[in-house]
Structures are given as C-alpha cells and as structure tokens.
Amino acid sequence: MELKDKVVAITGGASGLGEASTRHFVANGSKVMILDINDDNAKAICDELGDQNVKYVNTNIMEEQPVIDAMSKIEEEFGKLHVAINCAGTGYGARILGKEAPHLLDHFKFIIDLNLVGTFNVMRLAAQLMDKNEGEENGEKGVIINTASIAGYEGQIGQSAYTASKAGVIGMTLTAARDLARHSIRVNTIAPGIFDTPLMMSAPDKVRDPLLESTQFPHRFGQPSEFGLLAAHIVENPYLNGETIRLDSAMRMTPR
Numbered sequence: 001m002e003l004k005d006k007v008v009a010i011t012g013g014a015s016g017l018g019e020a021s022t023r024h025f026v027a028n029g030s031k032v033m034i035l036d037i038n039d040d041n042a043k044a045i046c047d048e049l050g051d052q053n054v055k056y057v058n059t060n061i062m063e064e065q066p067v068i069d070a071m072s073k074i075e076e077e078f079g080k081l082h083v084a085i086n087c088a089g090t091g092y093g094a095r096i097l098g099k100e101a102p103h104l105l106d107h108f109k110f111i112i113d114l115n116l117v118g119t120f121n122v123m124r125l126a127a128q129l130m131d132k133n134e135g136e137e138n139g140e141k142g143v144i145i146n147t148a149s150i151a152g153y154e155g156q157i158g159q160s161a162y163t164a165s166k167a168g169v170i171g172m173t174l175t176a177a178r179d180l181a182r183h184s185i186r187v188n189t190i191a192p193g194i195f196d197t198p199l200m201m202s203a204p205d206k207v208r209d210p211l212l213e214s215t216q217f218p219h220r221f222g223q224p225s226e227f228g229l230l231a232a233h234i235v236e237n238p239y240l241n242g243e244t245i246r247l248d249s250a251m252r253m254t255p256r
C-alpha cells in the first residue's frame with residue numbers, strides 16, 4: 001500500500017516512536033490521526049505539521065468507549081482508515097520479590113492493560129473500520145502495525161510485567177494476521193531495541209550505559225526516525241504479514 005493519501009491512526013503519536021511515525025507518514029503524503037493522552041505535545045505537532053495533515057483525538061487506549069469514539073472521529077474527518085500503528089505504551093521495572101515486598105499485582109495488571117489489552121483494543125476497532133474499505137488494486141484493505149520490544153524475547157531482571165505484555169503482542173501477531181486475512185488486512189509487529197525517545201532519555205546512566213554497550217552495529221541507540229522508516233516499509237510491502245521484526249542493531253539484552 002502506498003503512503004500517499006492514506007489515512008493513518010497512530011496511538012502514542014504525540015511522543016517518541018509514535019511521533020516519529022507521525023512525522024514520517026505526513027512527510028510522505030499520509031493523513032494522520034494521533035490517538036494519545038498528551039494534549040500539549042499532540043497540539044504542538046498538529047500546529048507544526050498543519051491541521052489539514054494531522055489531527056488529534058484525546059484517547060485512552062485502555063478504555064473501550066474512547067477508542068470507539070476515536071474511530072468515529074477518523075471516519076468523520078477523513079472518511080476511512082487504511083493503517084493503524086500502535087505505539088502507545090510504557091515501561092515498568094520491579095523485581096518479583098523486591099527488598100520490601102513482592103511485585104505489586106496492580107502494577108503488573110496495569111502494564112498488561114496498557115501495552116497488551118490497549119493494543120488489542122485498538123487493533124479490533126481499527127480493523128472494523130478498515131473492513132469498510134473497498135480495497136486497493138491488490139485487494140488490500142488495511143495494515144496494522146503493533147509495537148513490542150526485544151524485552152518480549154529476552155527481558156531483563158525486573159521486567160516481568162513489561163516482558164509479559166510485549167511477549168503477548170508478539171504472540172498475538174501471527175494469530176491476528178490469520179484472523180484478519182479474510183478481511184484483507186495485514187498485521188505485523190516491530191520489536192525495537194533501545195531508542196532515544198523521552199521514555200529512554202529519562203532513564204539514569206546506570207540503566208542506559210550497559211544497554212548502549214550491548215548495541216552492535218550501529219553501536220548506538222536507535223533514532224525514532226528509523227522506527228518510522230520500518231513502519232512505512234511494512235505498509236508498502238504487500239507480502240509482509242504475520243511477522244515480528246526486530247529493529248535493534250543486533251543487540252541482545254543481558255540479564256541486567
């Protein structure tokens with residue numbers, strides 16, 4: 001599917017990997033709807049890139065009704081939806097047995113709810129809207145891109161909640177692609193290594209330095225624009241389906 005004149009919903013599109021995707025898709029002629037909860041960032045991006053190219057709807061992806069409303073807004077503003085990119089999510093660190101107490105159950109549930117259930121929530125409702133499309137020349141109606149993490153494969157100490165959420169996204173990818181194949185919608189996942197986004201930049205040096213050491217070539221953290229490049233390729237390549245692609249400079253995370 002070409003990017004030009006396509007309508008793209010990007011959760012977490014107001015920061016980091018989602019923001020880079022917003023910028024890349026707009027630069028290539030797509031119309032973007034940002035689904036996020038960071039009003040200030042989102043509005044600044046809309047002002048900068050132009051309200052005719054990017055619009056914003058405050059949407060908590062963990063809830064059902066706000067995502068239903070966001071899909072209605074996309075239909076109202078742009079008429080249809082071709083691509084959904086799930087970038088909203090966050091990290092969390094705690095050992096199963098901490099010094100003071102066991103891992104808080106509510107914290108574990110929150111990370112699963114945001115990173116995994118939120119992704120599924122957007123995927124199912126985006127697919128419903130995409131299914132109304134007539135389809136491209138090759139029949140394709142839509143493309144969904146989810147964001148996992150290499151921690152979904154090799155989570156570090158203290159990452160049980162995060163790893164479980166991202167392994168869930170990875171595990172769901174092939175099933176979702178099979179499930180939505182009869183609707184001509186492709187589903188792929190990107191598993192990023194470490195990227196220089198606000199999420200990582202706020203981490204202390206004792207966390208960042210060993211991770212930087214594990215990068216191979218290029219021996220640096222990823223640039224968010226490199227995530228945008230891969231998301232665009234997934235949309236453009238019609239034979240890519242049901243796959244999780246690592247984007248990590250060949251790094252493998254160590255236990256700590």
Ligand SMILES: NC(=O)c1ccc[n+]([C@@H]2O[C@H](COP(=O)([O-])OP(=O)(O)OC[C@H]3O[C@@H](n4cnc5c(N)ncnc54)[C@H](O)[C@@H]3O)[C@@H](O)[C@H]2O)c1
Pocket residue numbers: 011012013014015016017018035036037038059060061062087088089090091114115118147148149150191192193194195196197198199200
């Ligand atoms: N940065 C990295 O190194 C890295 C590595 C691997 C995976 N990831 C994953 O990539 C995704 C994006 O990470 P990032 O680094 O760009 O983070 P970020 O914090 O820069 O951006 C996340 C965005 O999601 C939004 N958001 C949070 N909760 C939300 C909710 N309930 N509803 C709607 N929007 C919500 C935030 O407002 C923010 O704009 C996350 O899922 C993260 O786990 C990031």
